[in-house]
Amino acid sequence: MKNHKILLAALALSLGAAALAQGGIQKGITIAFLPKQVNNPYFATAWKGGQAAIKEFAGIGKQVGPSDAGASSQVSYINTLLAQRQKAIVVSASDQNALVPYLKRAMQQGVKVVTYDSDVAPDGRNVFVSQADNDTIGRDEVKILAKQIGYKGEIAILSATPNATNQNAWIKVMQDELKKPAYKDMKLVKIAYGNDDDQKSFTEMQGLMQAYPNLKGVISPTTVGISAAARYLSTSPYKGKVMLTGLGTPNQMREFVKNGTVQGFALWNPEDLGYLASYAAAALVSGQITGKEGQKFKAGKLGERTIGKNGVVILGPLTVFDKSNIDKFSF
Known part of the structure; x- marks a missing residue:
């Protein structure tokens, strides 16, 4: 009887471990x-x-x-x-x-x-x-913008906070990607920070255009930044002339894609x-x-x-x- 109880206890323990291994939460x-x-x-x-x-x-x-x-x-x-x-x-x-x-x-x-x-x-x-993989995000962002501006011209980045881990990792990859021969006619002139604040991002985008009137494109790898930048461009003389891409949600960016302010952008779900x-x-x-x-x-x-x-x-x-x-x- 004692051995039987030991056997049952061992079996229960084994089944419990198996259930956990199979995904029991x-x-x-x-x-x-x-x-x-x-x-x-x-x-x-x-x-x-x-x-x-x-x-x-x-x-x-x-x-x-x-x-x-x-x-x-x-x-x-x-x-x-x-x-x-x-x-x-x-x-x-x-x-x-x-x-x-x-x-x-x-x-x-x-x-x-x-x-x-x-x-x-x-x-x-x-x-x-x-x-997503940092390397994929950073390189894909550059590739998307490069295609939009014909691989030529001055570009800027509108980031979130200066210390944001993900933003900085992506920007580092972007800078590395831009060293490739395919982008020899593209020049990164400024990295601006909107601090993931809508109004500050809007103001930073406005400032970029004032400081760099020949700017051809902007990458904003932040959902707050890209929507604020798009809002500025949509009512400015630069609409359709300065390309904007980055990371945004479809619901935020739909109107800007449909009215021609933004050609394309990316995100995960x-x-x-x-x-x-x-x-x-x-x-x-x-x-x-x-x-x-x-x-x-x-x-x-x-x-x-x-x-x-x-x-x-x-x-x-x-x-x-x-x-x-x-x-x-x-x-």
Whole structure:
């Protein structure tokens, strides 16, 4: 009888481990999203996907965050979430290094930390869910603009904050891409920063045109920046003459594509980004993964995902939006 009980216990333990390995996620996991800005349509869409995933695995989720894109503004929210004993924090960092001490403290207290959209230094999180490979994003942005301006002329970049991890990584790749012979007649004259603020981005775009009247094109790899820049161009003498591309959402950019201000721009699906980040957080809390390279986890409708080098999980390739396809998307 004793041996029988031992056998049953071992079998139960084995079955439990098997269930976990097959994708079992603990119920009731608390997950808090902390975006750069809660009032940014891009992050609202990402949170929509995050919520959908949390609902699928019976978790408890919420989103909190500042209305301005400053790292110091995010710190107080991290401290509050720690006091609330959240199981996981999913954060898009406004600064690569400023949040690290606070996120390290969170991990020391057993909280799983996932970054999405914009990373921190690797020792400040367990996993980074990247929208796409930095190399792909940076090079594709240059290729799109180069084609629009005939591979010739002065160009500028309208970025978010000077310390934004993702923006700086993409800009570095853009600068490298521009060194290739194909772009010998293109010149990067300015990198401006709109701080992911609509009005400042609008003013920066206006300033670029005043300072560089021969400007042929602008890359704005930020959803706030590209829409503000498009709004300025749409009512200016430069409409249709100065090309604008970058990263934006179809809903933000539809009118500018249709009225000829913008020929084409790119993005991934931010809803899927939030969805994948939620599943990564749940897999960490459930003990399915730790963030080591090569580990795999199931992410609902997005299928099985593999963790790459430095704990990075990549969502997927960019989609280019133009007049031919923009009405097929709504986010």
